[in-house]
Amino acid sequence: MLETLPIASWTGPYAPEVKARAVEALENGGVLFFPNLPFQLSEKEKSFLDAGVSDGKAKNISRDPDGTLQSTSLTGKRAQALGAMMGRFADSTSSLIGDLLPYREIERARTSYRPVQVKGRSQSKISDDRLLHIDAFPSRPMRGRRILRFFANVAPSSPRHWHVGQPFEDFAKSFLPRIGPDLPGKSWLYEKLGVTRGRRSRYDELMLSLHDTAKLDDNFQKNSPHQKVDFPPGCCWLVFTDMVLHAALGGEFALEQTFHLDIDQMAEPARAPIKVLERLSGKALA
Template sequence: MSLDLIEPLSIDSWNPVLDTAAQSAAIDTAAQDAAIDALEAGKVLYLPRLRFDVQAAERRFLSTQWSDGKSKNIYLRGRERVLRGTVGSAEDQAALAAMIERFGSNAQSLVSALFPCYVPHLQFGNTSFRPFEIEGRPPKSFRKDDTRLHSDAFPSNPTAGARLLRVFTNVNAQGRPRVWRVGEPFGDMAARILPRARRQWPGEAALLHALHVTKKRRSQFDHFMLELHDRTKADLDYQRDMPQQRVEFPPGSTWIVFSDQVLHAVLSGAMMMEQTWMLPVAALRHPERAPLRVLESMVGRALI
C-alpha cells in the first residue's frame, strides 16, 4: 500500500502575510484551512523553501562541541527559557541561547500565521538544537530507539490528551538531509496494537506520581499512549511491514507535525532545530481525529 503523508506548502517566510495576492510570502484563508485539515489528518506539512537564517557569527555553533555530552539536545526549557545540555563560556552560551530563541520565535510566527485558531490555546514548550548525527548512534534501549517508527509519548510527562505540535528545520551545513520514515495512520496502528496493551493497574498512576516517576498523574490515555509507543517499537515485523514512506528533508527545509499522531522514525541527519507546543484537544478543528478521541472510541469510555 502506498502512502502520501506529505503536504507541501510553498511558503518561504516565517512571517507569511495574510492574503496579499499571490506573493510567495502570502497565505490566504483557503491555504490556512487546507494546512489545518492536513495537519489534523496526520500529515506532514512540508515547507521545502523555509530556511532558518543561521547568522555568520553563529555558524560555529553548528557543531557537537557545545554539547555537555549527557543530553542529546541543547535546549531552552519551556517557559523558564534556561539553556540546558551545553557547555561553554557565559558569552558563548548567551549567543547560542539567542540563536535557539530566535528559532523559537520564528516558529511561533509561522504557526500563528498558519493556524490562527490555535494561537490562544498554544502552550509554548521546549526549543531545541539537535547537533548529533542520528545514524550509527546506538540507542540505550529499544524504547529510546527513534530509528523505529513510533508516535510520541513520554514516560515522565503525561499530556492528559493535549497534542504535541512540532516544527523542525534542517540547518545542516554539509548538505545532509534529515531522513525520516513515516508510517500508517494513527488509527490503523492503534487498531493493531491497542488489543495487546496492558491495562493500568489500580493505584499505578498514584504510585508513579508519588515516586516522582511522572511529573503529573499518568492518565489512562497516557498509559495507553506509552503502551502503543513501546509495543510499536518492539514489534520488528510490524516495523518492517507496516505501510510507510521514506522522506528526505534537505538543509533549508522545514516541516510541521503532530508528533503524538504521525508515526515517525528518524534514520539519519545531524543539525536540526525544533520547537514544541502543547495544544488542548478542544482547540482542534477536528477533535475526533486526536489520539485521545480515537482511543476513547476504540475502548468505549473516557480515558481522562
C-alpha cells in the same frame, strides 16, 4: 502524507487557501512541508554546527521557555548566543503558527537543538528514535492534550531522513488488543514519587504502551507500511508527533520547537488520538 506549502516568510498574512489546506492536512495526520522556508543562521551562529556543542550525554540540547539551557558543553557568552539562536527559532515558529493555524490558545513548550548525527548512535530500543513511534513521554503526562512539533533542518548539506508510518487509527487498531490493563495505583504512586509531573491518565499509559510496544516489535518495524522522506537542508516541517508514526534515521543539525494544545482548539477535536482511542476502546481515557 506530505503537504507542501509554498510559504517563504515566517510571518503572515498567508492566503486563506493555504491556511485551510494547512489545518486540514495537519489534523488529518499529514506532515506540513515548507521547502522554501529556511531558518537562517548568522555567520557567528554557524559555529554551532558542531556536535561538540552537545555535552555528549543527552541526545538534544534543550531550552525551556524561561531560557534555561540544558545539555550543552558551552558556557558563558557562547552558551548565551546558542540560547539566543534557539529563542529566535521559538519566536519565529510561534509567529508562523499564530498566523497560519486557527489555534488561539497554544502553549509554547521546549525548544531543542539536535547537533549530533542520528546515524550510528547507540541506545536502547525504547529510546531509539530511529524506530517508528508516536511521541509519548514518561515524565510528562498530556491527559489528551496534543503535541505539535516544528522542525528545521539547519545542516549545510545533509538531508534529514525520516520514515513516516501508517495512519494512527490503523496502528492503534492493531496494537490496542496487545496492551494489558494498568496496574492499580501506579499513576498515583508515580506522581507521589515525582516520576511524573502531575498524574498520568489512562490515555498517557496507553500512549506510552503504544510507543514502547511498537518500538519493540521487530516485525512491525520492518514490515509495516511506511514512506521514506528526505528533508533537504534549509527546509522546515510541522507535524502532530503524538499521532504521526515517525522515525528519524539520519541527519545532523536540526532545530525543533514543541507546542502543546487542548483538543478543543482543534478544528476537528474528534481526530485527536484520545478521541480515536476512546472510540476504539469504548472507554473514557482522561
